[in-house]
Amino acid sequence: MSTPYDLVLKGGRVVDPAAGVDAVRDVAVRAGRIAAVEPEVEVDAAREVVDVSGRLVLPGLIDTHAHVFEHAVGRFGLNPDLVGVHSGTTTVVDLGGASCMSMGAFKRFIVEPAETRIFSFISIYPAGEGHLSPEIYGAGIDVDLCIACIEANQGFVKGIKVNAEIGSMSIYGLDKIRKAKAASRATGVPLYVHFGELFPAPENPRVPYDIDAIVPDVAGLLEPGDIMAHPFTRHPGGFVDRNGRVHPIVSEALARGVRVDVGHGSHFSFEVARKVLDAGIVPTTLGADMHGYNTQKPVDPGTPPTHPDPEMAPFGGDARFSLTHAMVELLALGLGLDEVLPMVSSRAAEGLGVAGELGTLAPGGVADVSVLADERGRWTLSDNDSNQVRAERMLRPLFCLRAGRRFDADAPILPVPRAA
Numbered sequence: 223m224s225t226p227y228d229l230v231l232k233g234g235r236v237v238d239p240a241a242g243v244d245a246v247r248d249v250a251v252r253a254g255r256i257a258a259v260e261p262e263v264e265v266d267a268a269r270e271v272v273d274v275s276g277r278l279v280l281p282g283l284i285d286t287h288a289h290v291f292e293h294a295v296g297r298f299g300l301n302p303d304l305v306g307v308h309s310g311t312t313t314v315v316d317l318g319g320a321s322c323m324s325m326g327a328f329k330r331f332i333v334e335p336a337e338t339r340i341f342s343f344i345s346i347y348p349a350g351e352g353h354l355s356p357e358i359y360g361a362g363i364d365v366d367l368c369i370a371c372i373e374a375n376q377g378f379v380k381g382i383k384v385n386a387e388i389g390s391m392s393i394y395g396l397d398k399i400r401k402a403k404a405a406s407r408a409t410g411v412p413l414y415v416h417f418g419e420l421f422p423a424p425e426n427p428r429v430p431y432d433i434d435a436i437v438p439d440v441a442g443l444l445e446p447g448d449i450m451a452h453p454f455t456r457h458p459g460g461f462v463d464r465n466g467r468v469h470p471i472v473s474e475a476l477a478r479g480v481r482v483d484v485g486h487g488s489h490f491s492f493e494v495a496r497k498v499l500d501a502g503i504v505p506t507t508l509g510a511d512m513h514g515y516n517t518q519k520p521v522d523p524g525t526p527p528t529h530p531d532p533e534m535a536p537f538g539g540d541a542r543f544s545l546t547h548a549m550v551e552l553l554a555l556g557l558g559l560d561e562v563l564p565m566v567s568s569r570a571a572e573g574l575g576v577a578g579e580l581g582t583l584a585p586g587g588v589a590d591v592s593v594l595a596d597e598r599g600r601w602t603l604s605d606n607d608s609n610q611v612r613a614e615r616m617l618r619p620l621f622c623l624r625a626g627r628r629f630d631a632d633a634p635i636l637p638v639p640r641a642a
């Protein structure tokens with residue numbers, strides 16, 4: 223007799239873009255791996271059977287943009303399991319919290335104790351990211367040290383984060399992007415570039431920069447696999463120029479293999495999203511970009527505020543958010559589930575170099591599974607400009623399996639859908 227299954231998810235709608243599956247299937251798990259995906263799995267010998275009929279059973283969701291260096295980088299970092307397994311997301315990519323100076327602490331104090339799977343995109347800046355000052359975003363870059371850190375953390379550091387926003391570009395210019403690109407080229411990991419204003423341009427810039435030159439200048443330096451972030455930002459310096467036109471170079475970059483990550487954050491605009499989508503730009507991946515300034519969290523004693531000058535702290539937004547809610551917004555904008563799901567599964571895994579292992583439910587792979595409620599009705603969604611759109615489909619995380627272990631989606635930061 224064969225070893226019994228540890229768990230069978232019975233009768234859910236399995237959608238696995240990587241395997242080309244969209245059908246009612248049973249999913250069997252054994253020893254932390256997917257053991258079978260079949261129309262009917264024999265459950266007699268299973269230790270546990272969960273009825274998931276009417277639910278979506280998906281490859282464990284991958285959030286390609288998170289900030290989870292908790293207790294570091296000011297109040298920017300969130301608890302990884304809050305945005306991860308307790309929000310129905312099995313894998314998160316920390317975007318620039320850890321640097322060559324703090325990578326050891328990040329792994330020891332955050333990654334090791336976390337239940338959520340974590341990868342790092344290392345900050346090119348030794349201070350890491352906390353959005354406290356534009357001076358930090360270019361000071362003291364040591365390309366060799368960054369390369370050495372990436373090489374010492376192969377398989378964990380999957381990319382390099384750099385910011386192309388007017389505040390720091392007016393101090394360091396393209397030089398800092400070129401340095402980040404040099405580290406990326408030497409290590410073979412992609413560059414992830416933030417676009418959209420974080421800090422205003424200083425009155426006397428060291429490197430005078432036209433905000434609408436940032437996207438064309440930087441896109442020209444990017445190679446296949448590199449990532450342009452925040453296509454739907456309402457802040458200047460993004461994909462849409464001051465005259466309301468989408469920079470043509472973005473489509474050209476996409477055509478030669480550059481990727482686009484939503485990086486939802488606290489600057490998401492339905493209006494900009496419509497404009498960018500209408501220009502034929504569909505994001506490759508969907509990062510929720512939740513952090514300690516846009517998501518409610520207890521603040522550590524002694525942590526400074528975002529910035530005493532409100533001009534320097536352009537943050538805000540919903541205190542409750544989730545990757546699943548970002549998926550709902552893209553569906554409400556007219557994208558299909560077949561377009562949105564690969565962004566948080568197959569294409570995300572591909573970009574991390576873990577396709578076949580993560581982002582799929584193929585038998586033999588790790589049993590990372592997300593189970594969502596999929597409801598029809600009428601709900602109102604708001605963006606960060608308080609513009610509203612109507613949603614007729616609501617996805618809600620119910621639970622996930624992380625290497626076969628079950629976690630309920632009970633994070634207090636999960637949004638409560640608002641009926642229209």
Ligand SMILES: [Zn+2]
Nearest residue numbers: 287317487511
């Ligand atoms: Zn971010």
